[in-house]
Structure formats: C-alpha cells, structure tokens
Amino acid sequence: MVRFNLIGPFEIVAEDGRSYLPSTPKVCQTLALLLTRANEIVTADALVHELWGESPPRSAMTTLQTYVYHARRMFVAEQLLPDDRPLLVTRAPGYAVQVEDDEVDIKVFERLVAEAHADLGADRCESAVHKVGRALELWRGPALSNVPAGDLLTGHIVHLEELRIRALEIRIEAEGRLNRHRESIPQLRKLVNDYPLNEWFHSRLIMALGSAGRRAEALQAYQNLRRILAEELGLEPSPDLQRLQLELLGSRPQRTTQGPGPAGSGPAAQGPARLPVFS
Incomplete structure (x- = not known):
C-alpha cells in the first residue's frame, strides 16, 4: 500500500519502503492540496489560486495541466502504483486524487481523533488515551513543512494544528479521569x-x-x-x-x-x- 504523509515533511512512500517527492515545488504543492481533499474534486480555479494567489500568469491553466502531467508521469515512472490503478484523475471542473483513507496520514489522524473523542464521551478513557497516542505519533513535525503553501494549504495546516490541540486536550482529560x-x-x-x-x-x-x-x-x-x-x-x-x-x-x-x-x-x-x- 502506498502512503502519502503530509503531517511533517511531505513524502510519498511506496509499498517497498522507497520514499519519493516530486522535484518541482509547485508539483508538490498541487499534489498536497489534492491530498488534503482526497477523493474530492478540487477545481482548477482553486488550484490556480493556491499556486499563484491573486496574480496568476496568463498561462496558469496550461501550466497547471503540465504540473498534473508531471505528477502522473512520476507515479508511472517510479512504479509507485499498479499499472491499472488510477490515482490522479480529471474530473470537471478540476482534478481528484483517488485513494483509500488509510493511505493518507491526515485521514488516519482525523479518524483516530474522532474515535478517541467518542471513547471519551462513553467514558472509555483507556481506549481514548491509546487512540490519541496513535494519532499524535503520526506527527513528524509541522505539517507540509517542505512544501510552499498558498492560502488554501495554509488554511488546512491551521485546521490540522487546531485538531492536534483538540487531541492533546482529549488525552489530558482522559488521563485526568484515570487519576493520572x-x-x-x-x-x-x-x-x-x-x-x-x-x-x-x-x-x-x-x-x-x-x-x-x-x-x-x-x-x-x-x-x-x-x-x-x-x-x-x-x-x-x-x-x-x-x-x-x-x-x-x-x-x-x-x-x-x-x-x-x-x-x-x-x-x-x-x-x-x-x-x-x-x-
């Protein structure tokens, strides 16, 4: 199973443990935004805004298509995915990354925090502590620390930091209830x-x-x-x-x-x- 790690430096880890990162910063930025919205259509306009802000070049749409092409070619050239598995697909009015939730660390993190919150609500404090611990172990440093971030990625990074604080609060509360x-x-x-x-x-x-x-x-x-x-x-x-x-x-x-x-x-x-x- 390929893994996409965004909580820390962005990296793509193949099934055999090889780690890859596109050499072009804006290709990284494009993939990162698509992965933060995995299995959702991200409009081309949103991607252009992320990459160039309020002043995109006239060639922005063509250049964006080039970045998507290079991302697709990387997955094929490095054999990161089976040949018959589509990953980065065109879906009007933009693009989408098709992945399993367990392949993206952000999705795993969000699921574990939600489960820990539910456990705390049901007074299953040991389980809450365990799941929050697993969630926090996914943090390898500041999210997307090696990727340039525009407005949209910055907003998602802030969301992740807030969710990390929420996870810490859940752990402290659960440990308090356990008299620790x-x-x-x-x-x-x-x-x-x-x-x-x-x-x-x-x-x-x-x-x-x-x-x-x-x-x-x-x-x-x-x-x-x-x-x-x-x-x-x-x-x-x-x-x-x-x-x-x-x-x-x-x-x-x-x-x-x-x-x-x-x-x-x-x-x-x-x-x-x-x-x-x-x-």
Missing part, C-alpha cells in the same frame, strides 16, 4: 510552554499540581499564567481559573468546574470535570 494527575505534569508543563495563551492547558496543570500535593507550585503556575495574560493581552485569567486559585488558597469550598475544551466537541463537551481535593 502526577504522570501528566511533565506533559502539561511542555504544553503551557508551547501554547502559553491556552488557558485550558494552564488550568489542567494547576489542577494536576494541586492533586499531586504540590500546592505551592500550583499557585506559582497560576501566577505565571496571570503574568503572561497581563503582558500579552492585558487580561486577567478567566473566572473559573480565579475560582480555582481561591480553592487552592483554601478560601472557597471544592466546586465543580469545566475547562473550555475544543468548541462543541472536545473534552468539555462531555460534561463538567470535578476539581480534585487539595491538601
């Missing part, structure tokens, strides 16, 4: 460093530290977030986080709260998560 607070602290410290404005990650770090009996560190983590928000945005932490600080200080009784989570479909959509009892 102490084990999640190193991961959460990295996440708040990587995503300093994500209050959900900060809230889970504070909760994990408090649950592990490290109240002073939890309070320091809150102060770190407060400083970041003040310096970067001129804002205070959310009301939920301010209440969490008071609970750490022992000024308020334990309550039920819920982190922001992915809008409409992340951990928070599963219902409120109860704060641990801090000692």
Whole structure:
C-alpha cells in the first residue's frame, strides 16, 4: 500500500519502503492540496489560486495541466502504483486524487481523533488515551513543512494544528479521569510552554499540581499564567481559573468546574470535570 504523509515533511512512500517527492515545488504543492481533499474534486480555479494567489500568469491553466502531467508521469515512472490503478484523475471542473483513507496520514489522524473523542464521551478513557497516542505519533513535525503553501494549504495546516490541540486536550482529560494527575505534569508543563495563551492547558496543570500535593507550585503556575495574560493581552485569567486559585488558597469550598475544551466537541463537551481535593 502506498502512503502519502503530509503531517511533517511531505513524502510519498511506496509499498517497498522507497520514499519519493516530486522535484518541482509547485508539483508538490498541487499534489498536497489534492491530498488534503482526497477523493474530492478540487477545481482548477482553486488550484490556480493556491499556486499563484491573486496574480496568476496568463498561462496558469496550461501550466497547471503540465504540473498534473508531471505528477502522473512520476507515479508511472517510479512504479509507485499498479499499472491499472488510477490515482490522479480529471474530473470537471478540476482534478481528484483517488485513494483509500488509510493511505493518507491526515485521514488516519482525523479518524483516530474522532474515535478517541467518542471513547471519551462513553467514558472509555483507556481506549481514548491509546487512540490519541496513535494519532499524535503520526506527527513528524509541522505539517507540509517542505512544501510552499498558498492560502488554501495554509488554511488546512491551521485546521490540522487546531485538531492536534483538540487531541492533546482529549488525552489530558482522559488521563485526568484515570487519576493520572502526577504522570501528566511533565506533559502539561511542555504544553503551557508551547501554547502559553491556552488557558485550558494552564488550568489542567494547576489542577494536576494541586492533586499531586504540590500546592505551592500550583499557585506559582497560576501566577505565571496571570503574568503572561497581563503582558500579552492585558487580561486577567478567566473566572473559573480565579475560582480555582481561591480553592487552592483554601478560601472557597471544592466546586465543580469545566475547562473550555475544543468548541462543541472536545473534552468539555462531555460534561463538567470535578476539581480534585487539595491538601
């Protein structure tokens, strides 16, 4: 089975393990856009916009046809696919790549995250952690890091990054429900460093530290977030986080709260998560 890997440097891996990449950047860009919309028709106009933006040359359509021709020739010359298997087909008003979902890492990633989300909703937390782990293992670096990206590819890269954050939130939430607070602290410290404005990650770090009996560190983590928000945005932490600080200080009784989570479909959509009892 040929594999198309886009989560990281773009590469095409043949059944025998050989790896290929078109030598022409715009051929790579054309294939990458088609693969992000696998089994869908991508119009020629959309491809032209991706390749040249708002100022395409007069020869854009002819040049696009040349790029498609070179892509097809590569698959034949390198024997990446069986002779009788069409891959890149012309479908008015544009082109389509015909692949199985398991052949494109983006499709596998999206499926695993969706399954993990469903498992979390059904309180199958071990399964959710396992599937998210498999999904995140597909990340070999920034998506399409070796391909020039126009407006359309940039939008899809942003979508993938948001879905990666959603996957991380699902894993943290599932591990929290499994009472793995102490084990999640190193991961959460990295996440708040990587995503300093994500209050959900900060809230889970504070909760994990408090649950592990490290109240002073939890309070320091809150102060770190407060400083970041003040310096970067001129804002205070959310009301939920301010209440969490008071609970750490022992000024308020334990309550039920819920982190922001992915809008409409992340951990928070599963219902409120109860704060641990801090000692």
